[in-house]
Amino acid sequence: MSTYLRRAVAAAIALSLAAALAACGGSSGDDSDADVGDLASESSAVKCGMGNGKEATGEPIKVRALATASGGIDFSSAPRSAAAFFKCVNANGGINGRPIDYGYEDDALNQQKAAQIAAKFAADTSIVALAGDATFIGCGAANPIYKKTSLYSITGTGVPQSCFESSNIAPVNAGPRMSAVATVQYLNAQGDASAIAQVSNKVPGVGDWLQSGVEDYAKKNGVKVVKSILHDPAAVDANSIVLELKNAKPSAVILQDPGPMSAAVLKAAATQGLEDDFVWSCLTSCYDASFPAQIGEQWEGFIANAELQLVDAKTPDNVLWRTVLQKYGSKEDPRDTFGQSGFLAAKILTDTLLKLEPDDITRDTVSKAIVGIKGYESDILCSPWYYGTADRHNANHTTRMAKVEGGKYVELEGCKPVEDPALAPILEQEQREGLAG
């Protein structure tokens, strides 16, 4: 290599390293705990499970989760929060002295891999239950496998329709369809729903499913949907979407994409000066502490649905979640709704296991106990959560609304039951069996 070239390569390496080091100077996401202030004063000791402060040393109880952590989507915030909570449980006496051996496996957004992992979990009978799962593509493939082997999942985050229409999978979050209907319902109550436009992507069982939720609600309540855009997930040109919205002249827009795409639409809308022309709103996918800062000051008043408690709320379970992450998690664990759902899934399982005889914790006994969960209360939820025997699970169907104020989300409306017409059989079962407490 010539001296000239060698120098050039050395300079290039130095520059790349300098850039990487400079970029590493801060954390990779907005995941600090500045929004909640000093948590220690809120809860003097972190008490999880038995809360006795003694390390559990007995025979471990194996619990697993299936999550999509790579392949373009990182959905691991639920199992990460669940893992932190189980660590806290183990440091506080475990399940009557027995620690929980917890881990999650990544399906890498690959359905075949998800099915393989599900089959592995099912075959390993030492795994007594699943908790804090968050798979974007795995529910449909995994449920039949779990059903055959009587394995139950208290799922943290469910997104596609199949996660809410499974016998052995029950998510703690409300799901995007509930989130979308709750948003149109709020807009209708405010008198902003004379002409609704909605934007989602064409992932089967996601975009079509949640948009039909808005349309079903609209039909029943005399709301007019003037535009339903289902774009290709690979489409990157948000400006064209905004121009289409502009042509439709809606009164309000509901963005239903993942956060980054919705932020791109908002940015294109700001370029066209449309911030004040319609009411802009979004699902829980935009409800994340870093979102307001990323979309900028011009979006004060932007509305988002929150499927669970606001992430900075100072309520006991929410403070416990944030404290557990501080003490047993890492700075990088996301402090978002999906983290909350993972934490809560782990907490529900822990509370269920604590009621069992410590020597008789097997898949059979645990499955029976999980199915029997009824009226589980937490301040992270709006209404009691339950499992029950059904081929559909959507116990969480009461949500909150938030808006951007002063660069952060604040509560706009407290808990409101979602009026999705498709919930009718679930509500009927709840009443018949007294599931919601």
Added chain:
Amino acid sequence: MLKPFIISGLAVGSLYALSGVGMLVLYRTTGVLNLAYGALGAMAALISWQLLRNGAAEWPAYAVGVGAAGGASLVYGALLGPYLAEREPVVKATASLGFALAILGVLNWYWTDDTRTLSLPTDTSGFDLGDVHVSTTQLLALLLATTITVGTALYLRRSTTGTSMRALADDRELSSMLGVRVRLIESQAWLVSGVLGGVSGLLLADLTQLTATTLTFLVIPALAACVVGRFRSLWWTLFGGLLVGVLEAVGTPYEWIADYRAAAPFVVAIAVVLYLQRHKTVTIGAAR
């Protein structure tokens, strides 16, 4: 009715064109079809975003991001280029795919899929064209693509390095014997290509989305632009990029075609390949 969509398409299309030109400069010099081009752009955009977030001033942050993309491209080219020089084009392209996946892996690992936006200072200014607002960034994209295409064409034709690059593209061995400093010239091409990739990445992150995966796969429309230019003509590459961008955008208001907008690069590339083959006779014979 289509005017707003054409304007929007021209802006994104010019960045496809700019990426195409950057890829073509490298291809014409080294014979490498750099599939990591989009990933280098994503790297520039994310590093710039992180520096801005950490409190850096705007222009230095962009410069470091673009510089890192140029640097990474140069390091890959200088270290692996010689080993790949004599291999078939498909091997060279596949090796760059490995480079792309490695960069994408690192980017996705460090910058998880939180919401991020990159707003260039040129976003806030602009002018109205009928009922559409054109931002300075959109205008800048078009101007930059045209200027870089003109500049590169002149550079390759007039400058000594440009002549060397063209000579290398024709015959590497012969150029070397004639005293062309092959590795130096190749490294320059890698650097220039990486810098152009970084600039395209910054502008694309501003006009589309700031996610590693999205930006990495923007190499596809850039490739389609190169196909239109038959991997030779910078001008046709510019035209190809603009065509893909405009086709993607004007499909939006028509419901029957809107679903297939993302196929625009493939449709353009296939149409061009078929057109170029129109005079060829295909003979199918049975093996005896």
